[in-house]
């Protein structure tokens with residue numbers, strides 16, 4: 001039986017355009033018990049485990065995110081009352097989680113045949129935790145395995161071109177939440193067995209429900225998405241030189257010229273090293 005239940009009719013119109021619900025069969029999967037997650041966290045290199053206090057505002061300066069003082073293991077074992085937020089990054093490097101990721105994403109390949117850079121993340125978070133407002137570069141499906149979450153997702157056009165350019169310049173993914181746009185978000189209430197597709201660069205924030213939560217985030221990139229990010233980098237450079245660049249996606253020919261210029265620049269840089 002397949003792990004994902006995809007409404008294939010949504011993909012033609014909504015894939016990577018607007019968020020939509022999916023269902024999955026990971027609830028009760030032995031790889032996602034807290035005991036197994038503790039073992040996984042122990043096996044993982046320290047830099048792949050990020051955790052901090054979970055009771056954060058929607059706008060969080062990443063440099064000032066408070067810690068909890070607990071160890072990784074304590075955080076997972078006491079997740080019900082640890083007031084923590086934790087992510088295990090790149091868990092696909094572990095064979096079992098890599099297989100689960102592949103099994104899920106193989107089902108998406110018909111809609112993204114040039115999929116590459118598959119990565120998986122496990123979020124383990126305390127009741128009421130908040131993932132502040134932010135943007136990501138990957139195509140994402142967030143699958144809720146345990147507990148509940150509200151995920152509020154906005155169209156990428158609520159962001160200015162400059163905000164996206166700053167992200168691609170290498171600034172932290174957290175963004176300043178614009179209260180005047182609050183009503184434009186769509187909130188997905190995720191219970192175990194449910195999930196949501198998040199388009200590339202669609203900003204979002206997450207609030208946990210009243211129980212501890214475990215979610216599995218499966219992500220990938222495409223050559224087209226990577227070309228777009230190169231164009232944002234070029235635009236950021238142009239803007240820093242005082243030139244007002246044409247927004248990404250407005251004129252495909254201009255985007256293509258910028259991408260080719262960027263690719264050439266990168267190749268020359270590599271040859272120079």
Ligand SMILES: [Fe+2]
Pocket residue numbers: 134135136204
């Ligand atoms: Fe995200």
